[in-house]
Amino acid sequence: MTDAHVEELISRIQFTPRTTTGPRRARSLMIQGTSSDVGKSMVVAGLCRAFSRRGLVVRPFKAQNMSNNAAVASDSDLPLGPNGELVRGEIGRAQALQARACRVAPSIHMNPVLLKPQSEIGAQVVLRGRVLGNCPARIYHHMRQRLIPAVVDSFERLTAEADLVLVEGAGSGAEVYLRASDITNMRFAEAADLPVVFLSDIDRGGTMAALVGSYVLLSEGDRARVVGYLINKFRGDFSLFEPGCRTITEQTGWPFLGVLRWFPGADRLPAEDSLALERAAAASRGRLKIAVPRLQRVANFDDLDPLVAEPDIDLQWIQPGSPIPADVDVVVLPGSKATRTELDLMRREGWDIDIHAHVRRGGRVVGLCAGFQMLGKVVRDPQGIEGPAGETAGLGLLDIETEISGDKRLIEIDAVDRISGCRVVGYEMHMGRTTGAGLARPWLRLEEGGSERAEGAVSADGRVSGGYLHGIFGGDAFRSAWLAQIGAASSGLDFERRVEETLDALADHCESNLDLDALLALAR
Structure with a gap:
């Protein structure tokens, strides 16, 4: 990347600041981690x-997130579209889930900087x-300091409309070598x-070293900003670890604020990190087998979470080095x-050969967004948006x-699919325009x-299909119809209700494990 390209990128850093300023309405509390x-x-x-159930107006905030799991926000800094329609933005999936926990629509201000790894x-x-x-x-390491005004402005917008803003850090809060250019941990806290x-996280071990080590690495000013620590994912008899907590407090001076025991419903909520893909595989157990190349x-x-939740489905992520099973x-x-x-x-993995053999045996293939693009004849990137310019068969x-x-x-x-007769709810989030005769046989008619508009494509024999719609399997009626089409039984699962019930159970878990009044008192 040349200096001219860098300057051109930096020149795009524009945002619409608030037109009015004033004292903050909200109290705020930041949760930082000892690691990712x-x-x-x-x-x-x-x-x-x-806290929302207690009647407070709560908002989540994470200055910078790195994730390829994203959600469509309800707002945008972009101008209106050609027909006066709102042009929406995107934020990290985790902040969208936190917004849902607050029972509000996701906003671009909840996650003003999102990094989506491409290499x-x-x-x-x-x-x-x-x-x-x-x-x-x-390059980003140097340019992100130019993003701070937009990040602070987004945070101030949330504090103006809420009673409490819960701020999430990123990775480890003690990565002091990044402190000078940090926009999401201690520098933002300051x-x-x-x-x-x-x-x-005590489940991974090393909690004492992680917390005491964080204290040692932080500056005096950053240490003084820490009001206490929490232990997460504990199993067993906590009295055995209480001496460890006393040692941590003696070494750091930070108060022990409580322990969150292992929450068994964690796998029922959308995951942010792709490390969780192995979790999905372990949860599967059904008769009909679905393979997903990793x-x-x-x-x-998380498009696939509703399928993992179906008892008749056995969904497995196929890791590099392993073939796609023939069965x-x-x-x-x-x-x-x-x-x-x-x-x-x-x-390189030979998965293309496996997929063609699967189709010859009469198997089915579904492509979602980029997966839909891969099913076609060619993918062109003349501007080098996703990597080096060129095209790939x-x-x-x-x-x-x-x-x-x-x-x-x-x-x-939020539409009705005239082909299946089912309501379809989801979102589109993609760069690319797809053309070709195959679109004359759409997967959906929304x-x-x-x-009404056509969406996606289906092969002449009906066994290969795909489209751009994310979240399509979250709709219970459509998922049931699709499962019947491929020979699997639907459990009658209300997927959205399950997510809501899990968020309530997680809130109950926090209430029973932590002193929420004490945490609220620490917010300022």
């Missing part, structure tokens, strides 16, 4: 629901719902004057942030072609607001 995957997102979701050293940068462009990590609670830049993989009934190609790169991966199972373009389509869908 200690449960920050889930704990914040539980606290959001718990080992680079990511797509999304600022307040709008794609700035692709950026190598070393800028926003936030009290910090550290969270550690792509390098897999995105929005599977359906192969699902999920979304990804790097379609052409994933096609190269599939050929697709799997050739659908008569379509895709060109990756610079405009991202972000819309929510009727919404008095107009």
